[in-house]
Amino acid sequence: MSGEEDESEATPDEEPAEEETADDGPADEETLPDTEVTVESLRERLDAIEAQLDEAETEDDLDDVEAEIESLESDLESADLPEPDDEDEEAPAEEIESEKEDLESELEEARGPYAEDVVADIESAETTVAETEWTDRGESEAAEAVESFVESVDDILDESVTLAGESIEDLTAALQDAGTAVETADLDPDADAETIAALLDATDELQSDLDEAEEWDDLSVREQLQAQGYYDVLDHRKDYPPEWGALKVWTKRGRADMVLLALDSFESDFMEDHCLDALKRLGPEEAVDPMLQRANKRDKDAIEVLGKIGSEEPVDTLVEYVGDEGNPGLRKVTMKALGEIGSDDATQAVANALDADSEEVRSHAARALGLLGDTRAIDPLADVLDDDESNTVRASAAWALNQIGTERALEVLGDYADDRAYRVQNEAEKAV
Secondary structure, three states, X not given: OOOOOOOOOOOOOOOOOOOOOOOOOOOOOOOOOOOOOOHHHHXXXXXXXXXXXXXXXXXXXXXXXXXXXXXXXXXHHHOOOOOOOOOOOOXXXXXXXHHHHHHHHHHHHHOOOOHHHHHHHHHHHHHHHHHOOEOHHHXXXXXXXXXXXXXXXXXXXXXXXXXXXXOHHHHHXXXXXXXXXXXXXXXXXXXXXXXXXXXXXXXXXXXXXXXXXXXXXXXXXXXXXXXXXXXXXXXXXXXXXXXXXXXHHHHHOOXXXXXXXXXXXXXXXHHHHHHHHHHHHHOOHHHHHHHHHHHOOOOHHHHHHHHHHOOOOOHHHHHHHHOOOOOHHHHHHHHHHHHHHOOHHHXXXXXXXXXXXXXXXXXXXXXXXXXXXXXHHHXXXXXHHHHOOOHHHHHHHHHHHHHHOOHHHHHHHHOOOOOOOHHHXXXXXXXX
């Protein structure tokens, strides 16, 4: 054996070579396995979050709790939790979701109060003041409530918020100024918690005072009418009920506004009938809108009133009713009203009703055409005189031609001076 050293042997000074790892990264880095999400782990986290919430003292603490709840919710959504063996049992995921929602509610209750809550309360009070229909006494009470609140804001914030007067505009302006003062104070929910709480107490008292202030709706109907002077015309209450006695006086004085007030106030068929009768006698222009609202519901009394008023505003609505073959009573009263209004826009619709099956409807249509006075109705009325089997309808057509009164209308009618029907003959003789 030669004395040469074996090259494969390591010399004492040499260190054995490090074994290569299968990974490119450092040998000491290991990937930790994901922790399995179980029902037990989720419940433990719920308990921990609840304890964390109990100990929270600041908004930052509550933000941390919220982050924990959101993390738990994310794990709950991705977890593969077992289903219950019994169908009647609640699934674990549903139980945990319910407990999580309870924690979210507790978290929400723990937050605040905030300055924004105060501002929201002030804005709500401002809306109440502006939109409520107050009595005179109630408006004064609302002013006292706002004045007291403004003084409280001044004391709490050491700000100068003024109330210029007792009008609704003054009250809402003062509340707006108070809201601005709270916003400008830049109150911190932690550092200024006592100040915010004091302001919320003040807004609670403001809303309570406004709730107690007298509103118009708090009064009975009779008290409302008394406040509006409805009964002032009564020296005594001989007529019973007194509402009727006052209505008769207002009608004699031509005060349609008071008649409409009574109509709008009393929920009584008796008073409604008398109010509508009064409006039929007065025919006031100011009743067009309220009567048109009723006419839209096919109220025949209201349609009669519209005819007496004579405004053309309701014509389009009324024309639609002329063709309602299923309601002859409505057709008759509508055609009469259109005739009294006298708009040519109604002529064709009324003329079409001359072909109705009902004798009464045809007769009313003929008379309505006479009231309209439109010469375009002469030929249709002449056809009625020639062809209609009802002498009542023919007599109405003859009367209508006399009402139109033009030379041609009277010539057509004059040919019936010897008519078989006395009423037609009588109208023809007038024409001659």
